[in-house]
Structure formats: structure tokens, C-alpha cells
Amino acid sequence: MKQLIRILVPILVPVAILLTATRLLLTPLFVNIEYHMPGFPADSYGMTQAERLHYAPLALDYLMNDEDISFLGDQTFEDGTPLYNERELSHMYDVKVLTQQALKVWVGVLLALVAIGLLAWRLGLLAEFRAALGQGGAFTVTLILALLVLVALSFDWLFTEFHHLFFEGDTWLFYYSDTLIRLFPMRFWQDVFIGLGGLALLGGLALWRGMRPRLGK
Template sequence: MRERIWQALTFLVVLVLPLAIALTAVRLLLSPLFLHIEYRMPYFPRDPYGFTQQERLYWAEKARSFLLNSENIDFLARLHFPDGRPVFDQRELRHMVDVKRVVQGALLVWYATLAFLLGAAVAFWQRQRWAQFRRAVHRGAWLTIYAMAGLLVVVLLAFGPFFVFFHRLFFEGDTWLFPYSATLIRLFPERFWVDAFAVAAVVSAVIGFVLAWWGHREPRQEPDERP
């Protein structure tokens, strides 16, 4: 019975690790660095309605900050252009509330996966099953690599259908659809999202390769399965 518990815990580590890695990549994308790099890429499309690069960065940073802070929607609702027009209309504001809910939920899941993996690592170490934990990490890392390779192929070959599926999975109806003149589309055109998903996949795969190497390399006199 005790051995089955350890086998189940090993299986959970394999399954949870890819989620933890993917959400780590997402959290990195939510940093200001990605915005600054992405908007400065030579192929990034200009805004046909007149935003300069600096204006895009300024308003996009406001949107990014809202997703991570504890403010309500008034944080965005009180933003106005110099001519007095609101930066985001009511439909965009409602969508940003939904996006914040999804992001905050994802971050909670991220914290939970990290806590689980840390707890599992401590348990395996204390029970002198560290090599078993490393093997689980190795398998979970390769599962991550395969999953991210598949995601990258989908993003590069069929981004449109994938993007629709993604939004229908997390948002109701057509609340995520906006005209090209909407501020959210001007700040975050399709190119932005193609790159975001591609970078998330690549970053996750890189982390996966590092952990796969760590889990596979020869340990130095590490104890293995003990009761």
C-alpha cells in the first residue's frame, strides 16, 4: 500500500510539472520585458490608427499592470486620451475584467503547482527517494517538451482556429471580439499573440530540457527507494 502511494505521487509529479513550467513561462510573459521587446521587433505591425511605439507601450503597460494588481476596473476606466475620450470602451472594460479573472486564476494554479512540487521534493528527500523524484522530473520535463513542440506547430500552422478555440475555452460568447479600431486590438494585434504563444512554448521547452538533463544526469551517491 505504501509503495502505491509513492507511485501515485510520482505520477502526479510527472503530470503537474508541465503545467507548472507552462505557467512559469506565462508569468514571465506578463513582465514588462516582453512588451518592450515585442513592440521593438522590426516586423511588428504599426498601428494604422496612429499610436506611436511609446504610446503603445504606455497604454499596454497600464493593461498589463491591471491584470496583476488588486485594483478594480476603475483602474482602466479612468484612463483617457488627451482629447478626453476614454482609452477603453465599456465592452473592452468588461473583457479586461474577464481576462483578469482568468489570469488571477492561472496564477493561483501556478502557486499551487509550485507548492505541490516543492512539497513532493521534500517528501521524496526525507524518505530517501530522491532518485525516484529526479526520474519523475525527467519524465515530466520530456512530457513538457513534447507538449510545447505540439503547441508550437499549431501556433505556426493554424493559429487562427487555435486562437478562437482558446478564447471560447475561457470566455463566453463573442465578448472577446472587437473591431480593428478598438484600443485592445491596436495594442495587441494578432502578431502579438502569435509571438506570445510561440515564446511561451519555446521558454517552456527550454526549461523542460534543463530539467530533463538534471533528472537524467548521474547523481552523486544519492539514496534510492527506501521504505
Template sequence: RMHWADISREYLLNDAEINFLGDLEFADGSPLYNERELKHMLDVKIVVGYTMIVFYLGLAIILGVGYWWIRTNRADQYLSALSKGGWFTVGLIVFVITMIIINFNVFFVAFHRVFFEGDTWLFNYSDTLIRLFPEVFWRDAFLMIGGLGLIIGAVVGWGAPKLHRRFG
């Protein structure tokens, strides 16, 4: 199971076409994924790609604005904005984690309705994607990513004013 899961995750981050997964077979020669699963994996790859673009663009903007504000002697404003952004992130993630804990199914459905069209993300329990990545995997993944985001948000929220006091 881990072998197929690793290959599936690798597909999401490489430049390969869908046949990277479509050509995979079980030992008996049957395809690992059906057409519906392959379509969803392609959709997921597209969402992951856009997510990475947004992440790197956001990081570049934060660093660029920071550089500009520091060069114009407004580091205090920049660090204040970073701190507020960090604490806003903490609040947003606490809300999302609370929703996940209260009712993961509602969160999971809402997430898929935002990022995917129709019901292409619904699968049978016998499908490979569900067997490789069951719902509990996704709940735990969202909670771990949320926990990491909480830590980063808190460090930025708490640390930015400390930097200002120390260097400002």
C-alpha cells in the same frame, strides 16, 4: 501606444478595480476603452489570477512531493518523475507550437473558447485593445512563452537524471 499597453498589462497584475482602466482617456477626453473592452480586461484579469494560483500551487506540490520523497529515501523515483514530466512538457509544447505555426487563428479561437464566455473577446480593428495588442503580438507572445516552456521542460527532463547520477 507603449504607454497605454504598459498600463493595461499593469492592471492585470495589480489589485486595482476595473476603473483603473475605465478612467483612462485619450488626449481629446474620449475613453481609452469601451465597455466591451473593459469587460474583457476584467475577464482576462480573472484568468491571469487563476493561472497564477495554479502555477504556485503546482510549484508547491512539486517541491512538497520532492521534499517528502527525498526524506523517505526515494529521490530516484522523484527525479525520474521530474524527468518524465519535463519530457512530457516538451512534447506538449512542441504540439502547441506546431498548431500555432500551422494556423494561429484556429489556436487563438480555441484558446478563447476555453477561457472566455461567448464572443466577448471579439473586437473591431478600430478598438483600442486590438490596436495595442494586435494578433501578431499574441502569436509572438505564445511562441515566446512556448519557447521558454520548452527550455525549462528540456532542462528538467535532461537534468533530473544527471542529478540522480551525481547525488544519488
């Protein structure tokens, strides 16, 4: 059991922290904050901030709810034209599948950590469990620092490779005039990666420092 704790927990912790950070960003609050950030680009095709703040949370709602793609497909601009084209709708469906799968993994990993923690408590192995959590925190910090370096050096490459990993072909590429790009420009995604890194870094540091062996213990 000790060996299982020492190996499995440090692997699960970075996954739990990263997915927790992801869930925190999948909220209308983050979208609202992002749109009010200094220097956030205006829509060059004329969509107002109020319109963006109306439509963007709906796209987020779709990722989190149980509705089918008609939830987005039925949305229109004020003149009645569809908000999204077929290519955008297809991509949003793919994103929803990925998001829902990630959230299931998140819940599963958290439950696994709780179960291991309870078992460690029952077996008198809490010290080993705490140490493994701390190692997982340190591992998370290392991974996130590497990620932030990549963001700083070549965000475009990182963004492209992320999409190549999770989506087929060029289904994620759009025109600047497409609604998804107008709602979520590249600046938005840069800040998403930075936000993920920042939140995960804080979580990793908290575990790393908080789970250090206490003097006299």
C-alpha cells in the same frame, strides 16, 4: 508514495513550466521587447509607439494588481475620450479573473512540487523524484512541440479555440479601431504563443536532461 511521485509529479511539471513561462511574459519587459521587434505592425489609426508603450503596460498592471476595472475605465486619450469602451472593459475584467486564477494555480503547483520533493527527501526517494521530474520535462517537451506545430499550421484556429475555452460567446471579439486591438494586434499574440512555447521548451529540456540518472548512481 513511490506510485504517487511517479504519477503526480509528471502531471504537475508541465503545468508548473507553462505557468512559469506565462508569468515571465506578464512583464513590461516583454511588451517593450515585442514593440521593438522587426516587422511589428504600426497602429493604422495613428497611435505612436511611445503611446503604446505607455498604455500597454498599464493594461498589464491591471491584470496583476488588486484594482477594480476603474483602473482602466478612468484612462483617457490626450483629448479626454475614454481609452476603452465598455465591451473592452468587460473583456479585460474576464482576463483579469483568468489571470489571477492561473497565478494561484501556479503558486499551488510549485508549492506541491516542493512539498513532494521534501517528502521524497525525508523518505529516501529522491532518485524517484528526480526521475519523475525528468519524465515531466519530457512530457512538457512533447506538449510544446505539438503546440508549436499548431501555431505554425493554424494559429487563427488555435487562438479562436483558446478564447472559446476560457471566455463566453464572442465577448473577446473587437473592431480593429478598438484600443485593445491597436495595443495588442494579432502579431503580438502570435509572438506570445511562440514565446510561451520557447520558454516552456527550454524548461522541459532542462529538466529532462538535468534529471537523467547519473552514471554510477
